[in-house]
Amino acid sequence: MPIPTEITPLGVGGAVPTRDRHLSALALRREGRVLLFDCGEGTQFQLLRAGLLGSRLEAVFITHLHGDHLFGLPGLLSTMGLLERSRPLTLIGPKGLEAYLCSVPGASPEGLPYPVHIREWAADTVDATVYETEAFRVRALPLDHRVPCMGYRYEEASRPGRFNVGAARAAGVTPGPDFETLARGGRVRVGSREVSPEGIVGPERRGAVVAYCLDTAPCNGARRLAHRADLLIHDATFGDEDIERAAATHHSTARQAAEIAREAGARRLLLTHFSARYPDPAALAAEARQPFEATDVAEELVTVRVTPQEATA
Secondary structure (H helix, E strand, O other): OOOOEEEEEEEOEOOOOOOOOOOOEEEEEEOOEEEEEEEOOOHHHHHHHOOOOOOOEEEEEOOOOOHHHOOOHHHHHHHHHHOOOOOOEEEEEEOOHHHHHHOOOOOOHHHOOOOEEEEEEOOOOOOEEEEEOOOEEEEEEEOEOOOOOEEEEEEEOOEOOOEOHHHHHHOOOOOOHHHHHHHOOOOEEEOOEEEOOOOOEOOOEOOOEEEEEOOOEOOHHHHHHHOOOOEEEEEOOEOHHHHHHHHHHOOOEHHHHHHHHHHHOOOOEEEEOEOOOOOOOHHHHHHHHOOOOOEEEOOOOOOEEEOOOOOOO
16 A cells, blocks of 8 residues: 555645634645744744644645735744754745745845745746656646635655565566566566566556646636645635635635646545635535535544555556
8 A cells, every 4th residue: 555645734725714623734744854834923833733744744835925824934944943953944936925934034045044035926826737756746826816826736655556566476487586677677587588577567657646726716827736636725715605705706605616636536535625614514515415425624632543545456
């Protein structure tokens, strides 16, 4: 079984916090690495409660420059300095992010005791890989909001195909280094014959894909980000009765989020960014499940595990 990717919602509220909801933030964790998507007020406290406030955080992705997605970042940066962080941190977001941080005492990258690398995307960015490692990459595509806003798509590197031990033995290959060579796509010799991985090693299997689409009205950018995603995390600010308000504020209803998931061929949908007018999001989930049954409501500090869909033979 592949190692699961863990998604922990830290704040699921809309622009106004409530007694039970923090502002937008979500942590993604895999094999000790932590990524943070958005950083509303109170995020560092939620990271602390989740056991994720530390040097494992390697990158922060900001969708747009509205305060409920951003105002927690200066405090987080300052706290990590007080915790004597030395590891570099990457910040990714819209043009203006660096200027904002430089205007806040104690949050300017130049004044922090650890390296901070800021990568700003332009408002006219169409599709860009904004962060990449040997294990995964993160793409950004534009969403439909009142200010420049990007959604993000986390894509893990492909995994090797399944190794058919029986087929390898039938071909005369001896377990050990030759098995490993075949598994990596190489060829081995058995007597005077050369054995290739074809028929022994199956096709490459894709890694997990997670799409993060906040804040947005329904749009092609969200559909592209969510294409065949294992998990789509989507703006569900309003219910059906407030569809006109959703359009006016460039947000989505829960049903519209579900329609995006269905159209994009996503496997699962996680609703978030709930307006304070909905103290209980159960009704939103019920509306979303009509077009897309595999829908859940994001709950703060309740982790969702994501595994990639296995390729069918």
